[in-house]
Each structure stands twice: as structure tokens, then as C-alpha cells.
Amino acid sequence: MNIFSIALACALACGITSAQAAAPEGPAEELRAQMLRSLHGGVAPAFVLDKDLPLDPALRAEADRLSAEHLERVDKLLPAWLDEERTRQTRAGKAPASTAVYYAVLARLLNELSLWQLEPGDAHYESTTLAVLRSAAGVCDLSGDYRLTDFASRILRIQALPAAERKAMLASERELLAHWGRPRAEPPPWPDPLPQRAAFALLQRGPADAGHPRLALPPRLAAATLGLGRDYTTMHPVERCALQQWWLRESMRAGVTPAAALNAFRYGTMLTAVDRFGDAFDKPGAAEKKDPAGPPPYPGIASHFGATGVTTVSVRVDAAGKPVQAAVTGRKVDVPGIHGVRPVAFENVFDATIETYAAQEGRHYDKASANVPYTFQMVWRLDGDKNATTAKGAKP
Structure with missing residues (x-):
């Protein structure tokens, strides 16, 4: 289990019990402190450089200072996010479940990580990054847990630059990190095809x-x-x-x-x-076991975070109407805790499930054409509590 799974499991294991979640007075101070520690623990490892990463000592020291500054910023954001989400979820004077507040803030935190990965920098930052990716070898040779390489991947690219050029790129990285928690421009769209x-x-x-x-x-x-x-x-x-x-x-x-x-x-x-x-919620191959005549399974990670929405799927078929390949071509996803910006960290949460469902053996598409893909939309909707789920869409 990786550190993000541990942070998520803390919603149930770190003192956020069902009794506390239902308590009308909301989380106690100790519970709140536990939530903050867990949320910090969920993001901090993404800013720790693996000891085996081949960095110059001077660059590693600068990068460590940059990550420490950022984690101090995040620690100032998290209490306000908890309060904001608690207020948003309060209905008719009834306090929300602490688990729901925790999941919402964790979702927001994960989304900030993804937004940061997608956001372009200034013209110099973009041209330098492009030059490194086009010419430098070894910029993918990361070490450690690869689910925690957000920061390390950027520092490794800076390592490929001459020492005189690194200062400007570190300054740009500092500026991009300062955007966390602030209104952002709309992220560029997903490339199609991926x-x-x-x-x-x-x-x-x-x-x-x-x-x-x-x-x-x-x-x-x-x-x-x-x-x-x-x-x-x-x-x-x-x-x-x-x-x-x-x-x-x-x-x-x-x-x-x-x-x-x-x-x-x-x-x-x-x-x-x-x-x-990873597979913290869904076992590998779970989608393949579904009856082709039934709806696709609701992904466990989507259910736990309350993700809903619509995915548009394009299916390439052969002359007999049998699926050859399926690909998601449109994503409209909503996730509690993420407001005013696309939930890019969760927009692909339904992709693997619906692509497996659409292309699985035994399916047949009436509008068969070798040249024109069959397209349909799947609506993902949670009914009642998170254990009652449905997935609805156009039937091929």
C-alpha cells in the first residue's frame, strides 16, 4: 500500500470512526489534528527526493529548500480547506460526516497535484523544458516509488541543464508551486488520441x-x-x-x-x-468478469470519492459489428471537494472500466462500420449511499 492509500485509509483507521462521523458537533480537535496530519502525509512524500536520484549536491539542496517552502504553504492551506468543506457540506444545520469532509479535502489535494503537473510556465520555462525533453537522455530515469515522482521528475530535468541555467528554472518552479490554492486558468484539454x-x-x-x-x-x-x-x-x-x-x-x-x-x-x-x-479499491481484471449484457461496474475509487459524470466512448468495430478497440473521447466528471476547476486528477477514473466494457468479448454493435466508429455516452451516477451505485448509458 502506497502513502496515498495510507492517507485515504486514515479516514477510517486514524480515529475517524462512524460514531465520530455522525456526531452533530463535528470532529473534535484531536480528530481534526489527525486529519491534518494524514493529509500532510498524503502529499509530503511527493516532494521528497529519493536518495538514489543522481543529483548534484547543490541542486539537491536547492530542491529540498523549495519543497520545504511548498509543504509549509500546503500546511497553511489545509485547515482552511477543511473548514471550507465542512461549511459547504453542512445542510439545515446538520454537521456533515467527518469522512465525507476528509475525502473531499483529499480529492482537492490530489487535484492540486495534477493541476500543477499540467500548468504551463512562462515562455522561457516552456522553451527550456521542451529543449530538455527533445535532447536530453536520462530525464526519465527516476528512482523510488514512481507514484511519488511529481517533484523529482521536474528536478531531474533541471539536472540536465548547465549549472548557470538552473537558477532561472528553479525560480519558475517556485512560481508554479505558489499557484496552489489559487484560481487557475482552465487546463488545456486532454489530447485525443492519448x-x-x-x-x-x-x-x-x-x-x-x-x-x-x-x-x-x-x-x-x-x-x-x-x-x-x-x-x-x-x-x-x-x-x-x-x-x-x-x-x-x-x-x-x-x-x-x-x-x-x-x-x-x-x-x-x-x-x-x-x-x-493503484489497486487499492479495484482488483485487476474486475471489469472483465462482468456480464456483457449488464452495466459496467462502478469503479471503487470513483465510488469512495463520490465521483459522478459522463464519459463519451468511441468503439472501432469490424464488419460484423464486433468491437476491435474502444477509447474514451470525452470526460465530464464531478468530484466533491473540487470546486471551480476541472477535477483533472479524477477525469480518467472511469476510463479503464468503460473501455473494457465497450470492447469486451461478446458485445455487438448494430451500427457496424469499419470506417465510422460507434459512439455512445455512459452516465455514471451514485444512487443513495456509496454502496448503491448505477452506471447508465446508451445501449449498443
């Missing part, structure tokens, strides 16, 4: 030649994809990052704008709530 899908589609066309030109793959990436035949889900996180870096270079070679290439890389490497919690 960069990993686009990359594999190119690789599956066959060997690179005059008819299918492409940049050479790094040796480790070539061994994983072409040699061992791994798909994206089974690749090591370092290999996934390397694929995203290769695709950034390849897509720019093909004429994609720098801004679009960087956006695709950021979405491709963004750590979402699903990435962080």
Missing part, C-alpha cells in the same frame, strides 16, 4: 522505412515494445516516460506545435488519483 495510443498506433504500422518513417526508439524502449511486445499497461514507469518523451520528439518531427507536444507529454506523464491508488 499520446501512448498515438505512439503505439505508429509502431504497429510496421518497421520504420520510407513508407513509415519515424525516429529511432531508444534501445530499452525498442526492447520493451518491439522485442518483448509489451503494451503500455505492462511497461515499467521509466519505459512509459521514455515512450512519452519519444512521442514528443516524433510528433514535433511530424509538425505538431510545441505547445501541443508539451501538453500531450504532461497528460501522458500526469499522475492521477488512479495512478496513485
Whole structure:
């Protein structure tokens, strides 16, 4: 269980009992302190640099100061967020359950991590980041728990710069971190298709030649994809990052704008709530066991965080109407605790479930066409308490 799962489990294990959750006077001071400690423990490891990360001592020291400053900022934000969410959830003078308040603030915290990963910097920051990703080797060679590499990945990119250029990039990182808890511009949209899908589609066309030109793959990436035949889900996180870096270079070679290439890389490497919690809620393969005639299962992580919404799915079918591949092309998700900004950390929370459901063996689509994908929407709605869930959508 990773540290984020521990932070989540603390809603039930760190003194937030059902009796306390139902108490009309709300959480006691000790309970509030436990919640704050747990929330801090949920985010702090993402700003700790692994001891094996190959950094110059001077850069590591500067990065450690930067992370300490930021965690001090977060610790000032969390009490206000707890109070704000408690007020939002109070209805007719009735205090909300402490677990509901905790989950909402944890969701907001996770979303700040994802928003930070997606947000562009100033022109110098963007051009320098792009130059590093296009030319530097080793920027994906992270160590430690890969669900906690948000900060380390950025510092490792700065490590690839000449020492004289690092100060300006650290200053830009400090400015981006200062945006936490503040109103933000709308995040750029999800790339469609996702960069990993686009990359594999190119690789599956066959060997690179005059008819299918492409940049050479790094040796480790070539061994994983072409040699061992791994798909994206089974690749090591370092290999996934390397694929995203290769695709950034390849897509720019093909004429994609720098801004679009960087956006695709950021979405491709963004750590979402699903990435962080892994299989804490849903066992691998759970969706494959569903009856094709029934609705898809409601993802456990979505249920626990109260996520609802609509996903748009495009299904490529063969001439007989059998699904060949399914992909989410639209996401509209709502999550308690996240207000006034897209819940980007949770927007893919239904993706794996609905794609498995839409493409599973035994399904048939009446409007079969080898050239025009079948498209439908799935509405995800919680009925009553979080143990009563339904997923409703157009039937193929």
C-alpha cells in the first residue's frame, strides 16, 4: 500500500470512526489534528527526493529548500480547506460526516497535484523544458516509488541543464508551486488520441522505412515494445516516460506545435488519483468478469470519492459489428471537494472500466462500420449511499 492509500485509509483507521462521523458537533480537535496530519502525509512524500536520484549536491539542496517552502504553504492551506468543506457540506444545520469532509479535502489535494503537473510556465520555462525533453537522455530515469515522482521528475530535468541555467528554472518552479490554492486558468484539454495510443498506433504500422518513417526508439524502449511486445499497461514507469518523451520528439518531427507536444507529454506523464491508488479499491481484471449484457461496474475509487459524470466512448468495430478497440473521447466528471476547476486528477477514473466494457468479448454493435466508429455516452451516477451505485448509458 502506497502513502496515498495510507492517507485515504486514515479516514477510517486514524480515529475517524462512524460514531465520530455522525456526531452533530463535528470532529473534535484531536480528530481534526489527525486529519491534518494524514493529509500532510498524503502529499509530503511527493516532494521528497529519493536518495538514489543522481543529483548534484547543490541542486539537491536547492530542491529540498523549495519543497520545504511548498509543504509549509500546503500546511497553511489545509485547515482552511477543511473548514471550507465542512461549511459547504453542512445542510439545515446538520454537521456533515467527518469522512465525507476528509475525502473531499483529499480529492482537492490530489487535484492540486495534477493541476500543477499540467500548468504551463512562462515562455522561457516552456522553451527550456521542451529543449530538455527533445535532447536530453536520462530525464526519465527516476528512482523510488514512481507514484511519488511529481517533484523529482521536474528536478531531474533541471539536472540536465548547465549549472548557470538552473537558477532561472528553479525560480519558475517556485512560481508554479505558489499557484496552489489559487484560481487557475482552465487546463488545456486532454489530447485525443492519448499520446501512448498515438505512439503505439505508429509502431504497429510496421518497421520504420520510407513508407513509415519515424525516429529511432531508444534501445530499452525498442526492447520493451518491439522485442518483448509489451503494451503500455505492462511497461515499467521509466519505459512509459521514455515512450512519452519519444512521442514528443516524433510528433514535433511530424509538425505538431510545441505547445501541443508539451501538453500531450504532461497528460501522458500526469499522475492521477488512479495512478496513485493503484489497486487499492479495484482488483485487476474486475471489469472483465462482468456480464456483457449488464452495466459496467462502478469503479471503487470513483465510488469512495463520490465521483459522478459522463464519459463519451468511441468503439472501432469490424464488419460484423464486433468491437476491435474502444477509447474514451470525452470526460465530464464531478468530484466533491473540487470546486471551480476541472477535477483533472479524477477525469480518467472511469476510463479503464468503460473501455473494457465497450470492447469486451461478446458485445455487438448494430451500427457496424469499419470506417465510422460507434459512439455512445455512459452516465455514471451514485444512487443513495456509496454502496448503491448505477452506471447508465446508451445501449449498443
